[in-house]
Amino acid sequence: MSEVQKIDYTIGKKIRESLQADCQSCFGLCCTALNIAASSDFAINKAAGTPCPNLQSDFSCQIHSTLRDQGFKGCTVFDCLGAGQKVSQTTFHGQDWRQSPEISEKMFRVFPIMEQLYEMIAYVAEALSYKVDSSLFNKLHIQLEQLQRATELEADALLAIDIPNFRLPVNGLLLETSEQIRQSLIEKINGKNSRKYDYRGVDWMGKNLKGKDLRATDLRGSYLIAANLQNADLRNVDFIGADLRDTNLRGADLSSSMFLTQMQINSAQGNLQTKLPSHLKRPSHWVE
Numbered sequence: 001m002s003e004v005q006k007i008d009y010t011i012g013k014k015i016r017e018s019l020q021a022d023c024q025s026c027f028g029l030c031c032t033a034l035n036i037a038a039s040s041d042f043a044i045n046k047a048a049g050t051p052c053p054n055l056q057s058d059f060s061c062q063i064h065s066t067l068r069d070q071g072f073k074g075c076t077v078f079d080c081l082g083a084g085q086k087v088s089q090t091t092f093h094g095q096d097w098r099q100s101p102e103i104s105e106k107m108f109r110v111f112p113i114m115e116q117l118y119e120m121i122a123y124v125a126e127a128l129s130y131k132v133d134s135s136l137f138n139k140l141h142i143q144l145e146q147l148q149r150a151t152e153l154e155a156d157a158l159l160a161i162d163i164p165n166f167r168l169p170v171n172g173l174l175l176e177t178s179e180q181i182r183q184s185l186i187e188k189i190n191g192k193n194s195r196k197y198d199y200r201g202v203d204w205m206g207k208n209l210k211g212k213d214l215r216a217t218d219l220r221g222s223y224l225i226a227a228n229l230q231n232a233d234l235r236n237v238d239f240i241g242a243d244l245r246d247t248n249l250r251g252a253d254l255s256s257s258m259f260l261t262q263m264q265i266n267s268a269q270g271n272l273q274t275k276l277p278s279h280l281k282r283p284s285h286w287v288e
C-alpha cells in the first residue's frame with residue numbers, strides 16, 4: 001500500500017491537462033485498430049485491424065481538413081488522450097506495424113485496452129484536482145498509481161488486464177468525488193429553495209433548457225442529444241457518460257463542470273462564448 005500522500009490538488013490538474021493525443025508519435029492506431037460501422041459520423045464500414053483508406057503511408061489523414069464535409073465527423077470527435085502514442089512508442093518501442101507486420105495484430109488489440117486505461121487515468125486525475133477530503137484524496141492517489149503502472153506493462157500483460165475489474169473501484173471513487181464536491185456547492189446555493197439535483201440517466205433529448213441554472217446537478221449518463229443548453233450555468237454539473245451530441249452549449253458556463261471529456265465537447269455545438277474547463281480545448285468547428 002502506498003504511503004499517505006501530502007495533499008496537493010495541483011498534481012491531478014497537471015496530469016489531466018497533460019493527457020493530449022500526439023498523432024505525430026502514433027502509427028495511426030485509431031484509424032486502423034478500431035471497428036467502425038458506417039453512420040452519420042463515419043461514411044464507410046471499417047473492420048478492426050484494417051487501415052482506413054484515407055490513412056496515408058506517413059500515418060496522416062488524406063482528408064484531414066475536410067473530414068466533416070466528407071462524412072467523417074466522428075474522426076473530429078475522437079480523442080485517445082495519448083493512448084495511441086503510448087502504445088506506439090512505449091509498449092511497442094517505436095516499431096511501426098507497416099514495417100513490422102508481425103506485431104500488428106497484437107498492437108491493434110492492445111490499443112483499445114490502453115485507451116480505456118487512459119480514460120480512467122483522466123477521470124481519476126481530474127478527481128484529484130478537487131478539494132476532496134484527505135481519505136478520498138489518498139484512495140484516488142493509490143488508484144492513479146495503479147493505473148499508471150498498468151500502462152507500463154508489456155503487451156501480453158496488457159492484454160490480460162480485466163478492464164471491468166479495474167473500472168469498478170474507479171467508478172466508486174468518481175461517484176464519491178462527485179457527491180462530495182457537488183454537495184458542498186448545493187449547501188451554498190440552496191438556501192430555502194430546495195430543488196432536485198439528481199437527474200442521473202435522464203432523457204432530455206431536444207429539451208429547451210436555455211439559460212437554466214443547473215449548477216451541481218448530477219447528469220451522469222444522461223441523454224442530452226440536441227438539447228438546448230444555451231447560456232445555461234453548468235458549473236459543477238457531473239457529466240460523466242452523458243451524451244452531448246449536437247447539444248447547444250453556446251454561451252454556456254462549463255468552466256467547472258465535472259468529468260467532461262474532449263469527445264463530449266467535440267460532439268456538441270458551442271461558440272467562442274462557451275466557457276470550458278482548462279483541460280479541454282475549444283473545437284475548431286465552434287467558429288462563431
Ligand code: SF4
Nearest residue numbers: 031052054055061075
Ligand atoms: S478518415 Fe482520416 S482520421 Fe478518419 S479514420 Fe480515416 S484516416 Fe483516420
